Amino acid sequence: MTIRPLALSAGDPAGVGGEIIAKAWRTLREAGPPFVVIGDAQLLASAGAGVKVQAVTRPREALDVFADALPVIDIPLLSPVVAGQPSPAYAPQVIRWIETGVGLALSGEVSGLVTAPIAKAPLYDAGFKFPGHTEFLAELTAAERFEGPRGPVMMLTAGDLRTTLATIHTPIAKVPGALTIEGIVNTALVTADALRRDFGVAAPRLAVAGLNPHAGEGGAIGREEIEIIGPAVQALRDRGVDAIGPSPADTLFHAEARARYDGVLCMYHDQALIPVKMLDFWGGVNVTLGLPIVRTSPDHGTGFDIAGRGLARPDSLIAAIQLAAQIAARRGG
Numbered sequence: 001m002t003i004r005p006l007a008l009s010a011g012d013p014a015g016v017g018g019e020i021i022a023k024a025w026r027t028l029r030e031a032g033p034p035f036v037v038i039g040d041a042q043l044l045a046s047a048g049a050g051v052k053v054q055a056v057t058r059p060r061e062a063l064d065v066f067a068d069a070l071p072v073i074d075i076p077l078l079s080p081v082v083a084g085q086p087s088p089a090y091a092p093q094v095i096r097w098i099e100t101g102v103g104l105a106l107s108g109e110v111s112g113l114v115t116a117p118i119a120k121a122p123l124y125d126a127g128f129k130f131p132g133h134t135e136f137l138a139e140l141t142a143a144e145r146f147e148g149p150r151g152p153v154m155m156l157t158a159g160d161l162r163t164t165l166a167t168i169h170t171p172i173a174k175v176p177g178a179l180t181i182e183g184i185v186n187t188a189l190v191t192a193d194a195l196r197r198d199f200g201v202a203a204p205r206l207a208v209a210g211l212n213p214h215a216g217e218g219g220a221i222g223r224e225e226i227e228i229i230g231p232a233v234q235a236l237r238d239r240g241v242d243a244i245g246p247s248p249a250d251t252l253f254h255a256e257a258r259a260r261y262d263g264v265l266c267m268y269h270d271q272a273l274i275p276v277k278m279l280d281f282w283g284g285v286n287v288t289l290g291l292p293i294v295r296t297s298p299d300h301g302t303g304f305d306i307a308g309r310g311l312a313r314p315d316s317l318i319a320a321i322q323l324a325a326q327i328a329a330r331r332g333g
């Protein structure tokens with residue numbers, strides 16, 4: 001089987017991306033998985049504190065240089081970068097780096113895409129219309145066939161915990177109104193399919209969290225469990241999905257509870273991400289499910305408060321690279 005590298009989009013140039021990419025390369029250069037960065041080669045060389053950077057034109061060339069130099073498909077920025085100071089001026093290149101990575105994944109030149117962190121606000125200020133990578137990648141891959149329930153679904157995983165989100169970057173005040181039976185059912189179907197396809201779980205068990213304290217206490221503390229989440233769980237069970245819930249969210253994350261499911265479907269962002277990042281902030285990985293390409297990302301952001309100071313840890317990026325390679329291999333990659 002032909003070995004193909006992963007693509008790694010460089011993320012916000014004012015953040016910790018360049019630093020953690022160089023550190024990840026130092027760790028992985030001998031044993032892999034190999035990757036080719038899509039970014040500004042000169043910026044990566046300066047952020048990399050002495051890492052040798054080699055510009056390449058095609059991903060396959062990265063395989064020949066990876067042990068000795070950080071391979072980069074060079075798409076240069078057009079304005080200088082100040083570490084820790086994001087700017088909408090970088091948005092065109094940040095977006096193009098992601099688009100290029102998706103194109104290489106769709107063409108099969110790379111086995112998957114790992115995305116270094118982007119900051120949303122400067123992209124929004126530049127007119128970026130998507131909440132984040134997750135929805136943008138879904139748009140970029142929408143025309144590509146995909147066998148199975150289609151995402152995008154955001155998964156955050158750390159250790160034995162795999163969480164998926166019924167709502168993602170939705171303001172808390174709007175979460176109750178954004179929950180629908182159909183949306184929860186589709187998120188769960190994508191989750192169960194991905195657990196089989198990408199994580200090798202033969203018979204996925206899904207736990208579904210309630211929204212309200214004590215999962216609504218029989219309706220006394222809210223009715224979303226009775227009117228939306230409970231009927232969604234029943235619809236899933238009627239379709240043969242091993243789903244339980246809605247359960248009180250605060251009973252779902254201790255070790256014994258985690259042993260009873262393979263994935264847990266949460267109703268909103270922090271309900272999923274607080275337990276994942278508490279369990280293992282440095283090893284957590286963001287995975288986009290239900291796409292025709294493999295995509296992972298570190299569980300952290302751009303770290304503007306420490307960017308440029310040599311303090312950023314590459315652990316989560318390394319975990320994201322390794323998980324992307326594992327999923328790609330399981331998909332035949």
Ligand SMILES: NC(=O)c1ccc[n+]([C@@H]2O[C@H](COP(=O)([O-])OP(=O)(O)OC[C@H]3O[C@@H](n4cnc5c(N)ncnc54)[C@H](O)[C@@H]3O)[C@@H](O)[C@H]2O)c1
Nearest residue numbers: 117118119120121297298299300301302303305306312313
């Ligand atoms: N995968 C992604 O693209 C991703 C993930 C989360 C947040 N974000 C975005 O990043 C921006 C900043 O987000 P935030 O401040 O909420 O979270 P953040 O993860 O950037 O920072 C939170 C804290 O963790 C620290 N930190 C982050 N990464 C680190 C690393 N590798 N090593 C050591 N310390 C690290 C930071 O210094 C900061 O103190 C926002 O625009 C957010 O939307 C992107």
Ligand SMILES: N[C@H](C(=O)O)[C@H](O)COP(=O)(O)O
Nearest residue numbers: 132133134135286297298299
């Ligand atoms: N909530 C995500 C996380 O904490 O990892 C983060 O905002 C990234 O979202 P996208 O992958 O959609 O950019």
